[in-house]
Amino acid sequence: MSAVCHNLSQFYYGPRVSMKISRHLKENVWTWKSGMAAQCFFPRMVGARFFNGMTTDPVVREEGDTPRVLITGSLGQLGTGLAKILRTKYGRDNIIMSDIIKAPKQIVESGPYIYADILDFKNLQEIIVTHHIDWLIHFSALLSAIGEHNVPLAMRVNIEGLHNVMELAKQYRLRIFVPSTIGAFGPDSPRNPTPDLCVQRPRTIYGVSKVHGELLGEYYQHKFGVDFRCLRFPGVISADTHPGGGTTDYAVQIFHDVIKQGKFQCYLRPNTRLPMMYIDDCLRSLIEVMEVPEEKLKLRTYNVAAISFTPEELVQALKKLIPEFHVSYHPDSRQDIADSWPEVFDDSNARNDWGWKPEYDIDRLCEVMVDKLQAKYPKK
């Protein structure tokens, strides 16, 4: 088959390009299967996707160069804050924010912001070439609770979208970061503590897509040498941006509701323990793992942990700062998801291999959230 393709491509593209196709065929069986058969028989039709990634030798960045970074899904809870930090570190114009929604004025004025649908491979290809991207930070996703309500869309965005970015990382030799989650574990995993390597049988489409991402990324790393890096984040707590429909969102909502209305209704039982992390710790862990030299990474997917608490413990910590407020508990379908997730994350590999260390405990987390939100919602 390889010889047939070689002959046909020689006919269509001439001997020099055809040589490259043949060489590439030997190295890239996956791409060959999906693209080459069609390429041979319908070369003009499918040329772009397959052909572009191999005709030019990609420019490989030197360690220490300032990277040019594309963030997908950058208008969500994590993306805006990350872009801000990376722009301070690497320069405003080196960080390209992207999403499918219209950005608020302050984002548009803060640096490059473009439309990028994770399902549109060709558009992503164009962005990577035009903006000389070196690192891709892939945030586009439907989170756990939202994903359960629209499984077909979650499969498209979380799985098909991931296929697109992995293929781009391979073709253009990008360093790629894909976040995973505590939701990548399930009821059969050890829950306290949950190590990096153990049984992963999640029960949500979100979790299934994240396990798929971890495995596919690691496969692309050992098969094609893609510089894939992945952290499993706990529930992320932030004051500046709103959470995107996850099971741990209560730990953000409580601060808004208590400060605005003096009361909070929790959708989890009071004793539901889950790993959590303040956003500054989360974004710092991401930047640290992106900057660490490859040889230090013994794994490609690491747990990172900071705090583990229950709603009741969070209420007690918050009462040290705001003594009077009312809480009620009305568990809904998110309780079942939480019951299948880790209670405490074991992140000893991240600590040992690249020096991960969180800075925010539950009291410091409450102080910073209350400070920020009291300034946002001044007392009437």
Ligand SMILES: NC(=O)c1ccc[n+]([C@@H]2O[C@H](COP(=O)([O-])OP(=O)(O)OC[C@H]3O[C@@H](n4cnc5c(N)ncnc54)[C@H](O)[C@@H]3O)[C@@H](O)[C@H]2O)c1
């Ligand atoms: N926030 C957390 O607590 C948490 C915890 C663990 C892992 N993560 C992971 O981190 C990443 C970012 O999380 P987040 O909280 O910022 O998510 P979010 O839901 O707040 O934002 C996701 C973004 O993806 C965008 N998006 C949706 N469909 C898209 C498409 N077709 N093309 C391009 N963009 C699209 C949305 O517009 C949104 O802005 C996700 O992969 C998530 O799974 C988040």
